[in-house]
Amino acid sequence: MVARIYQRPMNAMQSGTALTDKWVLEFEPAEARKPDPLTGWAxxxxxxxxxxxxxxxxxxxxxxxxxxxxxYSVMPTPSRTLKLQAYADNFR
Structure with a gap:
C-alpha cells in the first residue's frame, strides 16, 4: 500500500480558497483500469x-x-504566483 500526501490546489476556474487548507492522503492505484466488456466503462x-x-x-x-x-510520499505545495494587473491593461 503506497499513498501520497498533498495539499489540494486552488481551483483554476474560481478565485475562492475553500478546502485548500486541508491535506489529503490518497492511495496510489494498485491496478490499471480496464474497459468492461459489456458496457465499455472503465x-x-x-x-x-x-x-x-x-x-x-x-x-x-x-x-x-x-x-x-x-x-507514503509527501508532495510539496506548489507556490502561488499572483499576476496583479489593472483592468486597463486589457486594452493596451
Whole structure:
C-alpha cells in the first residue's frame, strides 16, 4: 500500500480558497483500469482508489500513515504566483 500526501490546489476556474487548507492522503492505484466488456466503462477491482482521507495539517497525515504502516510520499505545495494587473491593461 503506497499513498501520497498533498495539499489540494486552488481551483483554476474560481478565485475562492475553500478546502485548500486541508491535506489529503490518497492511495496510489494498485491496478490499471480496464474497459468492461459489456458496457465499455472503465473500472478496476481496486477499492482503495475511492478512499481520500482529509487532515488539518501534514503532520496529522504523516502520523496516520506511520501509525497504520502505510508507505507514503509527501508532495510539496506548489507556490502561488499572483499576476496583479489593472483592468486597463486589457486594452493596451
Amino acid at each position: 473500472g478496476s477491482g481496486d477499492t482503495r482508489r475511492q478512499v481520500q482521507l482529509r487532515f488539518p495539517d501534514v503532520t496529522a497525515a504523516v502520523a496516520y500513515a506511520d501509525k497504520y504502516g502505510i508507505a
